[in-house]
Amino acid sequence: MTDAIDADLAGRQIRVGLDVGGTKIDAVAVSRSGEILARLRRPTGWGEDAVIVSILDTVDALSDEGGFDRSDIESVGVGIPGLVDAESGRVLHAVNLGVESLDLAGLVGGRLGTPVRVENDVKAAALGAAVLRGIVGSMAYLNLGTGVAAGIVVDGTIWRGSRGTAGEVGHLSVDPNGRLCGCGQRGCIETFCGGGALARAWGRPGALPVRDILDAADAGDERAGELRTDLFHGAAAAVRALVLSADVERVIIGGGLTSLGDRLIVGVRSALAAEAAASPFMRSLHLDDRIELLPAGSPAAAFGAAIVGATTPSKEIVSHG
Secondary structure: OOOOOEOOOOOOOEEEEEEEOOOEEEEEEEEOOOOEEEEEEEEOOOOHHHHHHHHHHHHHHHHHHHOOOHHHEEEEEEEEOOEEEOOOOEEEEEHHHOEEEEEHHHHHHHHHOOOEEEEEHHHHHHHHHHHHOOOOOEEEEEEEOOOEEEEEEEOOEEEOOOOOOOOOOOOOEOOOOOOEOOOOOEOEHHHHHOHHHHHHHHOOOOOOHHHHHHHHHHOOOHHHHHHHHHHHHHHHHHHHHHHHHHOOOEEEEEOHHHHHOHHHHHHHHHHHHHHOOOOHHHHHHOHHHOEEEOOOOOOHHHHHHHHHHOOOOOOOEEOOO
8 A cells, every 4th residue: 555544533623525526515524523514515517616616605604504604614625526646735637627737625625724734535435435334444445426436445544555446447348349438448447337338338318317217127128227237237237347356345336326325236247147147266355245225425535535534645646437
């Protein structure tokens, strides 16, 4: 392991954590003991200036919600997509936010008068999930949303690997003849189980395309059935890759697709069991028993950002596939 981030849950009066997404910010205020004192969600602005204003407004709204002042905030942590230099707090290429290059820690910290630290959103969520679920030892957090990404936590620290990409299984190609991925490869795991890729393959309008796919598959639609198989196959491939490469004890599945609930976890478990049927070695790993679903609406990402805010920043640049 290199340049791990150690979680420090003690010695802070109030720690604020913000999970900044493409449409909303999920924010929590956390006490010294790790208790969530307040939580709220607000819309995210588009563009670098608007992102800064959205974060500042959210911190003020959270203070009002929790009944504390800015002066009570000892640290602020921000989880955000894109390339994150955790040492400097700069964010690069957060395309879903209209951000090309932004000194997020410097600009927000200067306005708040509070230390601000920044982390990739998925890795912050991995750390938050490990703490909230009370996991000791090793775990991977598999984020199934518009895209697919993962983070690994070992003994309470984020495992980055030599260049910060440990656990990034979304762009692992499992079918060189498969669908074209946005990264330029074919058949990446993300093309099978990423919500965006599935929606494009489905090609029909709808507010929740992946849910529509499952509903249509249940009703006998052949194309929907194929895409449902892709979803479960891709997620199972991601679980296998995480366990076989890092030998994590647990894989926690989070992200927007957790709203599918039991339909998702049962399907992934079934795919893992079916695909291991011919391999005594794979059966011995009991992968279907090593996965669990993070409850929909979990504050893991924001909570993890709050932990990051109270830590010493890493020197690695963290990518989000």
